[in-house]
Structure formats: C-alpha cells, structure tokens
Amino acid sequence: xxNPKTAVIVVSKLNLDLAVLVLKKIENCQIHGLNIIxxxxxxxxKNLAKHIQLLQKEKTNIIAICSIPIIIRSLEGKLPKKHNxxxxxxxxxxxxxxxxxxxxxxxxxxxxxKLATILNSKPVITTQSDTFLGVxxxxxPPGFVLDPDCNYKEFISALLxxxxxxxxxxxxWLKSKKIRVSGSSxxxxxxxxxxxxxxxxxxxxxxxxxxxxxxxxxxxxSYVKLKKLVLDTLEKKDLSIHSVKAIATxxxxxxxxxxxxxxxxxxxxxxxxxxxxxNKISPQLANSSEYVFRTVGSHSVAEAAALVAAGKSSKLxxxxxxxAEATCAVACSRQVIKNLPSTQNGTLSIIGLxxxxxxxxxxxxxxxxxxxxxxxxxSGYLDQxxxxxxxxxYRYPIGQEEERALKAISLxxxxxxxxxxxxxxxxxxxxxxxxxxxxxxxxxxxxxDIKMTPGISAFQAASAKVGAPFGNDFCIISLSNLLTPxxxxxxxxxxxxxxxxxxxxxxxxSSKRKYFFKTVLDHIQSVRSSDTPVVIxxxxxxxxxxxxxxxxxxxxSDSIDMxxxxxxxxxxxKSFTKNKESTNVYxxxxxxxxxxxxxx
Ligand code: SAH
Numbered sequence: 001x002x003n004p005k006t007a008v009i010v011v012s013k014l015n016l017d018l019a020v021l022v023l024k025k026i027e028n029c030q031i032h033g034l035n036i037i038x039x040x041x042x043x044x045x046k047n048l049a050k051h052i053q054l055l056q057k058e059k060t061n062i063i064a065i066c067s068i069p070i071i072i073r074s075l076e077g078k079l080p081k082k083h084n085x086x087x088x089x090x091x092x093x094x095x096x097x098x099x100x101x102x103x104x105x106x107x108x109x110x111x112x113x114k115l116a117t118i119l120n121s122k123p124v125i126t127t128q129s130d131t132f133l134g135v136x137x138x139x140x141p142p143g144f145v146l147d148p149d150c151n152y153k154e155f156i157s158a159l160l161x162x163x164x165x166x167x168x169x170x171x172x173w174l175k176s177k178k179i180r181v182s183g184s185s186x187x188x189x190x191x192x193x194x195x196x197x198x199x200x201x202x203x204x205x206x207x208x209x210x211x212x213x214x215x216x217x218x219x220x221x222s223y224v225k226l227k228k229l230v231l232d233t234l235e236k237k238d239l240s241i242h243s244v245k246a247i248a249t250x251x252x253x254x255x256x257x258x259x260x261x262x263x264x265x266x267x268x269x270x271x272x273x274x275x276x277x278x279n280k281i282s283p284q285l286a287n288s289s290e291y292v293f294r295t296v297g298s299h300s301v302a303e304a305a306a307l308v309a310a311g312k313s314s315k316l317x318x319x320x321x322x323x324a325e326a327t328c329a330v331a332c333s334r335q336v337i338k339n340l341p342s343t344q345n346g347t348l349s350i351i352g353l354x355x356x357x358x359x360x361x362x363x364x365x366x367x368x369x370x371x372x373x374x375x376x377x378x379s380g381y382l383d384q385x386x387x388x389x390x391x392x393x394y395r396y397p398i399g400q401e402e403e404r405a406l407k408a409i410s411l412x413x414x415x416x417x418x419x420x421x422x423x424x425x426x427x428x429x430x431x432x433x434x435x436x437x438x439x440x441x442x443x444x445x446x447x448x449d450i451k452m453t454p455g456i457s458a459f460q461a462a463s464a465k466v467g468a469p470f471g472n473d474f475c476i477i478s479l480s481n482l483l484t485p486x487x488x489x490x491x492x493x494x495x496x497x498x499x500x501x502x503x504x505x506x507x508x509x510s511s512k513r514k515y516f517f518k519t520v521l522d523h524i525q526s527v528r529s530s531d532t533p534v535v536i537x538x539x540x541x542x543x544x545x546x547x548x549x550x551x552x553x554x555x556x557s558d559s560i561d562m563x564x565x566x567x568x569x570x571x572x573x574k575s576f577t578k579n580k581e582s583t584n585v586y587x588x589x590x591x592x593x594x595x596x597x598x599x600x
Contacts, residue, residue, distance in 0.1 A: 005403065006061040006111075007032045011048065013039055015065040018095050018119075022063060025118045028403070035511075043399060044511075049074040056086045058379065058395045061111060065091045071101060087111060091119075099124045105139035132160055134176035137189075137204065141173055143336030144191075145207045145242045150199040158202070159187055193243035193332070195235070207242035208336045212314070213268075214306025214329040215249045215259055216292075221325040223258040229323045230262065237318050239330060245337040246271055248305035250278060252296055254347075254417065255371065258326075264390040271309050271340055271415040278304035286319040286329075306331035309340060346412030346448045347372075349419050350435060352426040352455020353384055356541030360456050368419055368453060376408045377421030385421065405434045412448040425457040429478050429506050458565040459504035462537030465547045467584035469535060469567045473501050474587075479520060480507035486516060490523060497527040502573060502587050505566040509557070518557050524568060528552055533575035533585045535567035536560065549575055549583035 006029040008019045016039055019031045032055075033041030034048065045051035052074045055062055064071050068090050079102070087108035090099040098115040100108030104127045116123040129136050137159075138152055146152065159165070164185040169175055174189060189204045190197055199205040213230060234241060247263050249256075251272040263270040275297030282288060284307055288299040298304055302320050310331035318330035349368045354360040369375075372391070375382055379395035394411075396404045408420040408431075422430035432452055439450075463470050475496035479489060496503055503524075509517040530553035538546040538561065548559075552568065560566065569575075573587040 005059070005400075006030075006063060007043070007055050009048070009052070009062060009064040009066065010034070010037065010041070011066050011070070012093075013037050015093050016041075018065055018091070018093070021095075021119065022091070022115065026063075026114070030399075043397060049076055052088075053078060054379070054397070058397060059086045061086055061107060062088045063091055063111070063115065064088060065093055068099065068101065075102075089115060091115065092121075095119045096121045097124050098122070100126070104130075105136045109136065128160055129156060132178065133163070134178040135174055137174060140206060141338075143209050143245075143338045144171075145209060147199050147205040147207055147240070147242055150204050151201045152204070154201045155187065155204050162187065165189060193240055194238045195240040196238050207240050209243055209245040210310075210333045210336055211239060211244045211317075212306045212309040212331045212333070212337070213244055213247050214302035214304070214309070214331065215247055215253075215262075215326065216301030216305075217249075217253065217256055217258055217326040219256070221256065221258040223261045225323055226258040226326045227262055227265065229321065229326050230266075230328050233318055233321045233328050233330065237330065239318075241266060244268055246309055246340050248273065248309035250275060250296055250298065250301045250305060253301075260373075269340065269414065269416070271305075273305055273308050277308055281307045284316065286316055302327040302329040303331075310337065311341065340414060346415045347417045347451060348408055348412040348435070348448050349417070349451040349453060350408075350422065350426040350430075350432050351419050351453045352422050352424055352430065352457075353381060354456040354541065355424055355458050355461035356384065356539065356545075358386075360461060360541055362453065362455065364453050365455060368451070372417045372419035374408075374411050374416050374418045375421055376404055376411070376418060378404075378423075381421050381423050384423075401431060401434055402438075405431055405438055409435065409438060409448065422455070423458075424461075425455045426452060427454070428457045428476070429480075458506065458537070458540060459567070461540040462504075462535060462547070462565050462567060465537060465540060466535050466549055466567075468586040469533070469569060469573055470502055470504070471587040471589050472570065472572060473499075474504060474570075475499070475501040476504040476506065478506040479509070479513075479516060481513060481516060486519075490520070493520060493523055494527075497524065500570045500572070502570045503566075503568040505568065507562065508560045508564055508566055510562045514557070517560060521555060521557055525552060528568065529571065532571075533569040533573045535585055536564060537567070538564045540565070549585055 006026050008022050008029060009032050010016055010019045011034045023029050023031055030042035032043040032045060035044040035046050071090055087103035087106055088101040089108050089112045090101055098112040098121055100112040102108060109125055109127060109130055112123040125131060138146060140146055162185060164180040164182040166185045166188040168181050169189050170191050186202045191206045191208050193208060193210060197205055217226060246269045248271050249259055251274050253259055254272055259270060278298035281304055282299050285300045285303050287303060293299045303316055306329045307314055307316060310333040313334040314331045316329060317332045320327045320329045349372060351365045351368050369385060374392045376394040378398055382393055382395055394407055408418050412418045420431050426432045459476060477492060532552040534550055534552050534555055536548045570587060575583055575585045577583045
C-alpha cells in the first residue's frame with residue numbers, strides 16, 4: 001500500500017470494541033471518533049463529511065465503521081483524483097463484511113482483504129477485473145508503470161469478454177488461473193523499456209522502471225537545452241521516459257535550476273550524490289575525466305551518478321552524451337528499481353512561519369519555501385503559505401508530530417529539499433526538538449543537513465501588539481498536559497511565580513482540558529495581585545485577531561482557547577491607557593527614569 005496511515009472512523013460508542021480490534025492489527029492506525037461519543041479516541045471530529053474530506057487530502061486511508069450511505073453522503077460528490085493515496089473501506093458494524101469503496105485498485109481491495117483476514121470476515125470485492133480475472137492490471141506493484149498511452153478501458157473490457165491472452169505475462173502479479181493463454185487471442189501484455197513498443201487497444205504495455213538518467217551541467221545551464229539533450233538521448237536510444245525511475249547528479253547541483261526544472265517537468269525525483277560516492281564506481285565508467293575531477297572532485301558526474309543510483313547490478317546503456325553545457329548518460333538496472341538508494345545530501349529545513357501574517361515572516365523562511373521541493377506540516381500551517389506550483393505537500397492532522405518528523409527525515413534522506421513547517425518559532429513548542437530527539441536516538445550518523453530557521457513566536461507577536469510586557473525576566477510555560485504531567489506544570493508555574501517572572505502561557509486550553517486552565521488560574525490568582533496586568537492575545541497576526549488588556553481578576557476562563565497566548569505580568573508590570581482605544585502594557589527594565597522630564 002502506498003500510504004500506511006490509517007484512520008478507523010467510529011460514529012457510535014457501540015463500534016469502539018471493533019475499532020480497537022482493528023487498531024491492534026493494522027500498523028500506524030488511529031481511532032477517529034465523532035465528538036458526541038464520550039470515549040477515549042485518538043482524534044475527535046465534529047463533522048463527518050469535512051473530516052473524511054480532510055483525511056483524503058492528507059492521504060490517510062479510511063476504515064469507516066458505519067453504513068455505506070452515510071459515507072457516500074459525506075463525500076458530497078467531492079471525490080479526490082483516482083489513486084490519490086487515500087482509500088476508503090467500509091466495515092459493517094457487526095464486523096462481518098469489509099467493503100472497498102474508493103480507490104479499490106490503489107489499496108482499498110488490499111486493505112479490505114487484510115481486514116477480512118484479521119476479523120475472520122468476508123471482503124466484498126466489487127471490481128470487475130478482480131472478480132472475473134483474479135488480478136488488477138491497473139495497479140502494478142512499485143517499479144512498474146502502465147504506459148499512460150494504453151487504452152486500458154478498452155483492453156480490459158475485451159479481456160473480461162474473452163478471458164484469454166496471447167502470451168503468459170512475464171510477472172506473477174499478472175498471472176491468474178482465470179485467464180487462459182491462447183495463441184489465437186489478439187490480446188497481449190508486454191513489458192518493455194523501448195518506446196518503439198507502443199500500446200494499442202489490443203496491447204497493454206508496462207514500463208519496468210529500470211533506468212536512471214545521469215546529468216551533469218555547468219552552472220546556470222539552459223533548461224530548454226538540457227531538456228532537449230535528455231529527450232533526444234532517450235529518443236535516439238529508443239528508451240521510454242516512463243521506464244526512467246529518477247534523475248541523478250552530484251550534490252553541487254542541488255540548486256541547479258535547469259536540473260530541478262527538468263525533474264519537475266518529467267515528474268521524476270532527483271537524487272544527488274557526494275563526489276566521494278561517485279568515485280566509488282570509477283572502474284565502471286566509460287568516460288573518466290581528470291578535468292572533471294579537478295573541478296568537482298569526481299571523475300565523472302553523469303555516468304557515475306546514473307550508475308550509483310541504478311544500483312550494483314546496473315550497466316551503462318548510454319555513455320556520456322554531451323552538449324555545450326551539459327552531459328547526460330543512462331544506466332539500466334537488471335531488476336526494476338523499487339526504491340532509490342538513500343543519498344547523503346538531503347536538506348531538512350525546520351522553519352517557523354511566524355504567528356500568521358506574511359509581513360512577520362523572515363526573508364530566509366521565504367527563500368527556503370522557494371527552494372524546498374517538499375512541504376510537510378500541520379494542514380492549518382500549510383494553508384498559511386501561498387500555494388506554489390510544483391511543490392509536494394504532506395498535510396498532517398494535529399497530534400501526528402512524530403509521523404511528520406519521520407516523514408521529513410526520510411524525504412530528506414532520499415535527497416530532497418524538505419521544509420518542515422511550524423508556526424511561530426520552530427524551536428518553541430514545535431517540531432525542532434522532536435527532529436533532534438529522533439536523530440539523537442538513532443544509531444547511525446546523521447546523514448542529512450539540518451537547518452533550523454527562526455520565526456517570530458506567538459509571545460513576541462502578542463507582546464508587540466500591546467507594548468513591552470517582556471521587558472524584564474520572563475518564563476514561557478506550556479499548559480499542554482500531553483507530554484508534561486500536570487503536577488510538573490504546576491510545580492514549574494509556582495517556581496516562576498515565586499521568582500516574580502512575567503509569564504507567557506502557551507497552549508492554555510483545549511476542548512479536552514478546560515478544567516486545567518481553571519486550576520492554573522487559581523494558582524496564579526492565589527500568588528499574584530488581582531491588579532496584575534494581563535494580556536489575552538488570540539490569533540495574533542491572523543484573520544480573527546483579538547487582543548485584550550485587562551487585570552488578573554477580570555480573566556474569564558471561557559474566553560481562552562487554543563489559539564490564545566496569555567501574558568501575565570510580574571509585580572513590576574504596568575499598564576496605561578492614553579487614549580480610549582488602546583492600552584499599553586510594559587515591564588520596566590529598571591532604569592530610574594525621572595517623571596515628567598518633558599521631551600521636546
Ligand atoms: N511554535 C509556536 C508555538 C506552537 S504551540 C510559536 O513559537 O509561536 C501552539 C500554541 O502557540 C497555541 O496553543 C497558542 O498558545 C500559541 N500560538 C501560536 N500561534 C498563535 C497566534 N497566532 N496567536 C496566539 N497564540 C498563538
């Protein structure tokens with residue numbers, strides 16, 4: 001299956017036991033429950049339709065324990081593209097039937113069958129090819145691509161009609177007892193890397209992905225000329241672009257626009273290798289150059305990169321082909337290439353968008369967003385970035401921080417430029433520390449470049465809206481009890497209160513822990529004067545921004561939500577209102593200023 005994340009959706013408490021059974025057996029699975037269910041689930045949602053649509057966007061597989069009509073209505077006709085990476089399986093509430101509903105050939109049939117084995121139930125497979133032919137030809141395994149020029153519908157309906165093929169398919173995933181082999185059949189399946197083998201309505205052609213294009217260029221090479229060199233090379237050698245798994249080059253070319261643009265145009269990943277890795281296969285090169293060695297540190301770029309990427313059993317099938325600005329070579333692996341080798345050159349930038357508005361985002365962050373090819377983050381944060389073309393988005397719900405970090409690290413290890421997107425500052429109650437923790441716990445050496453880029457944190461943004469409340473020593477405390485036990489939070493709060501620090505309070509509340517904010521407030525009110533200036537700052541820099549300056553005694557806990565940061569003054573913090581509209585809050589640094597000195 002392409003995406004192992006799975007959500008088991010429950011809309012009634014009655015289905016929880018069944019959901020837990022599924023949870024135990026399917027990896028990377030979570031229970032998502034309608035919020036009216038009063039039970040412990042991993043994720044709650046209010047609106048089934050919106051939630052299903054969100055999960056589909058996030059490419060999460062769905063096992064819905066509810067009636068099929070409810071699911072159909074929830075989709076509201078808004079179907080994602082076929083094979084988008086999220087499939088839907090309905091599970092009857094008695095656990096007796098599993099029904100693949102959407103993206104049957106991209107995981108749903110497989111998931112329903114797996115689920116049926118787990119639950120000892122029956123998968124209700126409704127796709128024609130599986131039912132009558134026993135195979136699903138439009139869902140080849142990794143490493144094979146059905147040539148997009150195939151007239152699949154026509155071919156498959158003829159095959160369903162005649163149930164016979166002219167030849168025995170070369171791979172077991174296409175063999176079935178339900179299909180006869182008969183010399184008189186006109187229907188044929190071929191596997192070929194050669195573009196001259198073209199599909200037609202009686203010929204289905206699969207492209208085994210065995211090829212790697214190696215490229216080297218001068219700096220600032222022309223994209224148009226590079227594209228022509230590569231396409232001409234493939235054409236001359238009768239090689240299909242669909243058999244190409246990736247483009248490979250040297251790490252110095254990570255920001256080479258022509259290569260990156262070609263990767264986007266051909267929709268192929270680009271992998272970069274260090275010169276030291278390229279040098280390892282020097283004996284296999286057809287062309288080795290001292291000049292190239294002196295310039296970039298390896299005796300070849302195009303040939304070497306193609307060979308390294310195609311793996312040990314590979315051969316050079318197109319030697320270095322040259323234009324004035326670029327070189328191109330093609331290596332062919334003996335087997336199909338399912339996974340590309342990991343390179344040591346990916347970059348993982350952990351970036352902070354700031355609180356919300358574009359003006360409060362650093363230039364460096366904007367540059368990284370331009371340069372990165374893969375964006376990973378909570379979907380709400382990714383929505384804050386202007387949509388850019390040719391970027392891959394990996395949207396995650398709240399709560400899947402570890403999954404996000406692991407995905408970001410793994411994409412960077414594949415040689416991608418990845419931006420792990422956080423709000424505010426990435427090092428403050430955000431993804432930075434989890435990435436470092438994962439890397440610290442790994443046995444092997446860190447093989448990716450990590451770049452941490454600061455952003456304006458919520459407390460700084462809130463502070464700027466009212467004055468300078470953090471003008472003297474302060475403590476920032478998160479009230480989230482998910483990772484820190486409540487008694488530890490309260491102990492730290494008391495230490496900060498005792499030290500008379502100004503407090504910045506993050507994650508003050510959530511729907512599940514409203515009570516805790518009340519407890520915290522009681523503790524603060526028992527130590528600090530009721531006149532202490534307080535700032536409630538909600539959605540700072542975003543559309544629904546709301547800033548309120550008041551006194552400690554005036555805080556109402558129900559006016560606080562999870563988009564709020566709170567500032568609680570120290571005994572020194574002051575507030576004043578010079579005009580009716582705005583109150584300012586500040587904490588003196590300790591200068592002994594003269595009163596009314598008069599500034600001309
Ligand atoms: N890395 C972020 C913090 C993420 S933790 C930062 O540096 O700002 C999430 C908490 O941050 C929220 O519960 C809220 O308390 C606070 N927060 C983040 N953005 C905010 C904003 N625009 N306005 C008010 N509070 C915000």
